[in-house]
Amino acid sequence: MHHALSLTRFLPYRCNALARKISVSLSRIYTERFGITVAEWRVLVTLAEYGELQAKRVSELTNMDKVQVSRAVAAMQGRGLLQRRPCERDSRAALLCLSADGAELYRRIEPEVLAWEQSLLAPLAPAERDTLFALIDKLELQLAAMPETPALDNRDAP
Secondary structure, three states, X not given: OOOOOOHHHOHHHHHHHHHHHHHHHHHHHHHHHOOOOHHHHHHHHHHHHHOOEEHHHHHHHHOOOHHHHHHXXXXXHHOOOEEEEEOOOOOOOEEEEXXXXXHHHHHHHXXXXXXXXXXXXXXXXXXXXXXXXXXXXXXXXXXXXXXXXXXXXXXXXX
């Protein structure tokens, strides 16, 4: 029986499988060597890149939900890796930034993850790397332009 759909040729499956493998491999650096979780890693990098942010903005930039960000922030604050201060414009919100210890942790991890990325990309020529990122950008733009489809509830799942 011939089927038009094959997981090995279905882009959503392939991207998800590749992303999972990449995440697991990379996480060994910051989890095993530096003792931080995937969520904490994303918060760390985001605050290192953007500086002081509200947790809501961290959620948007990292594609994590508020609960994940909140737990990561609490753990990082408990270890002295970030600081919180009240937001003057919104009394319900706080502004987050890396502490000196958080910035130092980022400086220690950064070269290792960049070397890991270079190793992953090694089989690709520089032009292929540029093409890969350009294609990812195009797919993200297309996805943003597509109409949202309603989420299936469990009764509708195949």
